[in-house]
Amino acid sequence: MASHIVGYPRMGPKRELKFALESFWDGKSTADDLQKVATDLRHSIWKQMADAGIKYIPSNTFSYYDQVLDTTAMLGAVPERYNFTGGEIGFDIYFSMARGNASVPAMEMTKWFDTNYHFIVPELGPNTKFSYSSHKPVSEYKEAKALYIYNNTINREVIAELKAAGASWIQFDEPTLVMDLESHQLEAFTKAYTELESSLSGLNVLVETYFADVPPEAYKIITALKSISGFGFDLVRGTKTLDLVKSAGFPAGKYLFAGVVDGRNIWANDLASSISTLETLEAIVGKDKLVGSTSCSLMHTAVDLVNETKLDGEIKSWLAFAAQKVVEVNALGKALAGQKDEAFFSANAAAQASRKSSPRVTNEEVQKAAAALKGSDHRRATNVSARLDAQQKKLNLPILPTTTIGSFPQTMDLRRVRREYKANKISEEEYVKAIKEEISKVVKLQEELDIDVLVHGEPERNDMVEYFGEQLSGFAFTVNGWVQSYGSRCVKPPIIFGDVSRPKAMTVFWSKMAQSMTARPMKGMLTGPVTILNWSFVRNDQPRFETCYQIALAIKKEVEDLEAAGIQVIQIDEAALREGLPLRKSEQAFYLDWAVHSFRITNCGVQDTTQIHTHMCYSNFNDIIHSIINMDADVITIENSRSDEKLLSVFREGVKYGAGIGPGVYDIHSPRIPSTEEIADRINKMLAVLETNILWVNPDCGLKTRKYAEVKPALTNMVAAAKLLRTQL
Ligand code: GLN
C-alpha cells in the first residue's frame, strides 16, 4: 500500500511564516526576504515527507495567506475595487484583497467548513472576468519536482516508476462533496469533470473529500466519472464511508485514498484499528489500488511534537502532530505491504492502552454530574423581556447603548509582562500591579470615550480559550502547537485529555478590581463551553457533548461567583458556536440542541437583574437563528461587518427577536478607521429592521489585535454615531 498526505501546515514549526509576513507588512523586510522564508519552509516540508517515505507528496499546499485566495488569484477574479490591470498578480493586490488597505476594505472572510480556518470568499458574479493571473500552482510543482531530482534522499524508484508510467497526479480538493448537495449541484460537478476529461487524459486525478462522509448519491455519481482516477475519503469523521464502500462497491481500476490518520486532531493514531479498516478496504479495491492517507490536510493540526518541551512524557506518548502523522501514514502503508515495523506498532499499542487506563483521565464525580444533565432542560425562569426590564431599572442605560466585545489592544509591553510572569522573572505582586495599571488605563479610556457598558480589556489573557483551559483540570498545553486561523494569525488550542473541573475562581479577582474603578457597569468576561470545546483539541474517547457538559458545569460556577461578587453584566462568549455545526444536515439538530443547552446551563441560575451577554463571531447565522434565540441570552453581540446584509435579512424576513442585539458596526480585522457617518449609516440600516430599544452599538469583535492609534479614533466615531442617532430618534 502506498502513502499520501493531503496537505501540510505552512506556518512552520515555530511560526516562521507568520513572523516573515508581519515583518514584510510592517515594511521591516523585503519581498525577497519573505519569499526566502517561504521557499525554505516548502523545501523542508517536502524533504520531511520524502524522508519519511511518503509516495504521493503534494505541492501547492503552501500559501502566503489562504489557498482559496490563491485560487481566486489564479483565475484573475479580482474584484474591481483593487484596480487589477492584468498580468501576474503580485503581493500588492494579493495582500490588499486579503487585508484591505488604506483606501479599500478587504474581501469577506469566512470559516472553512467546520474548522477554525478562515478563507477569503471569492466575489464571483456575471461580470467577473477570468484570466490566468497566478502561476503559483505550476511554479510550486516545478519547485518540488526540481527538489526531487537534486535531492538524493528521495526514492529514485518512485520517480522512475512515475516517469515510466508517464503519470503524475493532480489533486482537486472537493470537500463540498460531503455536504448535502442538491442534484443540480451534483450535475454541475459531473459536467465540470467531464469537460475536463480531455485535458486530464494522461494524468491521474485525485478528488479529495474530507470532514464528513460523502453521501451515497454523491458517491455514486463521482465514482462513475471517467476522468477521475482516485478518490480520497475521510474515514475519521466519515463514520459511514466504510459501510458505503462495502455495500455500494468501488469502481475497478481506480484508487481509493483512505484517510485514516486524523488531520483535525492531535491524538496518536490507533494503528491496530487503522490496519483493520485498511485490510477491509484492500479486500474491496485491490492491493495496488489502496493508498493510506490523512483524513484531510494536516494544516488543521499542530506541526511537530518534537518542539514540545513542556508536555510530560505520558501525555506526549498519546499524541501525534503533523510530522508524526506523516510517519504514521507511512508506517501503515509499509505494514500493509508486508513490512510492518513491529517496534513502532507495539509502542503505539502500549500508548493507546496507557491512555485508556490512566487515572489522570477520569474524575468520577465530574462524570456523574455531567451524565445527570443529559436529556434534561435548563433555562432561566423568567422570559427575556421581563428580565430586560428588571435589568434596565438597575443599569439605567441610554438607548443604543455602547459597549465593546472585551479585549483592548495588547501592546508589546503588556505581552512582555505576561511572559515574564509566566517565566517567574517578575513576582506575582509586580504582575498584579502591572495588570491593574493596564485595567485602570482601559477603564479611564472608556470613560473618556463615554462608553456605557465597560470591559476590563482582558490584559491578563493571552487567548480566550487558553486562559480558561490553564485554570481548569483536564487540560494540557503545548508551547508550539500552533494552527493557522487566518492569514498570519495562529491559535494554540489546548488539549482536553481528561474530565474537566474548576478548582477555583478564574476571573473574579480581575473583574471585581475593574468594577471597583468605575461607577459604570463592568462586564464580567467569560468564554462559553461550546467555544472552549470547539477551539480545543478534544478527547476522542467520549462523545463531544459529554466533554461540553463538563465544561458548562465549570463555567456555571464561575458565573455564579461573578454574580456574588457584584458583577451585574456577564458576557459569555460563544464565538465558535456556529463553526461546530456539523456539515451534514442530519446531524445538525442534535449538535445545536446540546450546544445551546450547554450555554444555558452556565447561566440558568442567575437572578433576573443579572444581564447575560453573549458574543458570536462570523457570518451565516441565518440558518441557526432559532438556536441563537433559544440560547436565551439577554444581549447578543454579533460579528457581521463583512456581511451586514445577510444578517439583517433574517430580521427583514420577520424573525421575531426580543433580546438585545448588537450587530458589529465596524470591522476590527482591518486597520481601517470607519467614519462617524459610515457607522451612523450602518446603525440606521439596522434600525430599519430592528426595534430601537433592543439595538446595541459595538465593534464586531475584540480589539486585541488592533493598535491604540486605530482603536481610539474608531471608538470615538462609534460613540459619536450612537449619540448622533439618539438625538434623532
Ligand atoms: N471577548 C473576546 C475578545 O474581545 C472575544 C473574542 C472573539 O470573539 N474571538 O477578545
Ligand code: ZN
Ligand atoms: Zn468575535
